[in-house]
Amino acid sequence: MNGPANSSIWVGTRKGLFAVRKGASGWEVGMPSFPGEPVSQFVRDPQTGACYAALRLGHFGVKLWKSQDGSNGSGEWKQVASPAFPAKPEEGEWKDDATPWNVDMIWALAAGHGTLWAGCLPAGLFKSDDGGESWALVESLWLRPERKEWMGGGYDHAGIHSIAIDPRDANHVTIAISCGGVWQTHDGGKTWANTSKGMIADFMPPERKEDGNIQDVHCMKMCAAESEVLWAQNHFGIYRSTDAGKQWNRIGSPQPTDFGFAVAVHPRDARTAWFVPAHSDQRRIPVDGRMVITRTRDGGDSFETIGDGLPERDAYHLVYRHALDVGDDGDTLAMGSTTGGLWVSEDGGAEWTCVSRDLPPIAVVRVA
Amino acid sequence: MPHVEFAPALTRHVACAPQDVDAHTLREALARAFDAAPGMRNYVLDDQGCVRKHVAVFINSRMVTDRTHLDVPLERGDNVMVIQALTGG
Numbered sequence: 001m002n003g004p005a006n007s008s009i010w011v012g013t014r015k016g017l018f019a020v021r022k023g024a025s026g027w028e029v030g031m032p033s034f035p036g037e038p039v040s041q042f043v044r045d046p047q048t049g050a051c052y053a054a055l056r057l058g059h060f061g062v063k064l065w066k067s068q069d070g071s072n073g074s075g076e077w078k079q080v081a082s083p084a085f086p087a088k089p090e091e092g093e094w095k096d097d098a099t100p101w102n103v104d105m106i107w108a109l110a111a112g113h114g115t116l117w118a119g120c121l122p123a124g125l126f127k128s129d130d131g132g133e134s135w136a137l138v139e140s141l142w143l144r145p146e147r148k149e150w151m152g153g154g155y156d157h158a159g160i161h162s163i164a165i166d167p168r169d170a171n172h173v174t175i176a177i178s179c180g181g182v183w184q185t186h187d188g189g190k191t192w193a194n195t196s197k198g199m200i201a202d203f204m205p206p207e208r209k210e211d212g213n214i215q216d217v218h219c220m221k222m223c224a225a226e227s228e229v230l231w232a233q234n235h236f237g238i239y240r241s242t243d244a245g246k247q248w249n250r251i252g253s254p255q256p257t258d259f260g261f262a263v264a265v266h267p268r269d270a271r272t273a274w275f276v277p278a279h280s281d282q283r284r285i286p287v288d289g290r291m292v293i294t295r296t297r298d299g300g301d302s303f304e305t306i307g308d309g310l311p312e313r314d315a316y317h318l319v320y321r322h323a324l325d326v327g328d329d330g331d332t333l334a335m336g337s338t339t340g341g342l343w344v345s346e347d348g349g350a351e352w353t354c355v356s357r358d359l360p361p362i363a364v365v366r367v368a
Numbered sequence: 369m370p371h372v373e374f375a376p377a378l379t380r381h382v383a384c385a386p387q388d389v390d391a392h393t394l395r396e397a398l399a400r401a402f403d404a405a406p407g408m409r410n411y412v413l414d415d416q417g418c419v420r421k422h423v424a425v426f427i428n429s430r431m432v433t434d435r436t437h438l439d440v441p442l443e444r445g446d447n448v449m450v451i452q453a454l455t456g457g
Contacts, residue, residue: 060420060422
């Protein structure tokens, strides 16, 4: 979308894709693209300006649409190829794979260095080097024997929800799987290593708690300017790595809780990150009906509980893993709930404006 | 020749006119129709080439219940109708 940077927010919902823009009288929602259709992911390629919207049609499956000119928010969309698994083998190790070889949802989209990456549910990773015209399954990951131990987190099967492309190195990509831990490639996807050391899965039997292959990472983000620093909101706890994921360190509990799904990381300050706490695994609603944000500005040594303008009572909004984002100014944040609420902050999360309470359930927000 | 038609719930996504096709099985009939409208294939079939869970295929008003084995023989004049199932709304 044209306009000053950080004045637009793409909002992918259960009933369409909204291009929310800052106008003279405030944030304006406008009419959606794909009205009535579920949008699961959205990404804008920073190099080409192309926008990609992933749909998860209830009857007809996953579809991917591309707009080369996202300039006015309702630019021309054309359908491109969507990631699809090859035929499931009828012989060999995977012939009785319990995981269906059908893409149910595009759960992560990332673009960088001329390559488009799609993380899916089930947990297939796909890449496209031609702007979405064709896709290839990253078999080196899909056929890892460790995949047999991955578990669904909130879904029947494991899924790839986070993809971080190293801005300095096209061959270095880090992904996170619920539940399958953090994996990295340094050769463009030819080989992979699990890099989840330090994460602990409290829900597992004691002897498996530190198994990197079953960690339930809810969302992982990389600091754009310091790509050695990664933050993760896990099912149990918040983690940070300062060595590109070789070692993860659990962050002490902010108030009110460290349970949640989303995380946003300041694009230039690797010590600043935001989270949206819910009560607990057992109660996935705000504590005491009060919606807040937690923010750290010192790498997790301490947190502030902030959010003037957010509902203070009788509020039952949940912000899902892709529905919190920060713009490249580091000050503009957008947050969308599964209850159709959209809030924007322009001061780093201290004060929020409610843009709408009437949207469909929100899956993804991206500040542009 | 068998006749293949897609319901408006499908053709609103991908244009595909009703057509007679040179085919002897359901799989062939769908393949010929997809030749004319390649974009329709992945609206009807999943990654493994099976009829999607929330799509229903009828041959002469009888629903095809096996979504995987589509080598159902077709007779000349058989009518294949592909619709959006009411499940999955």
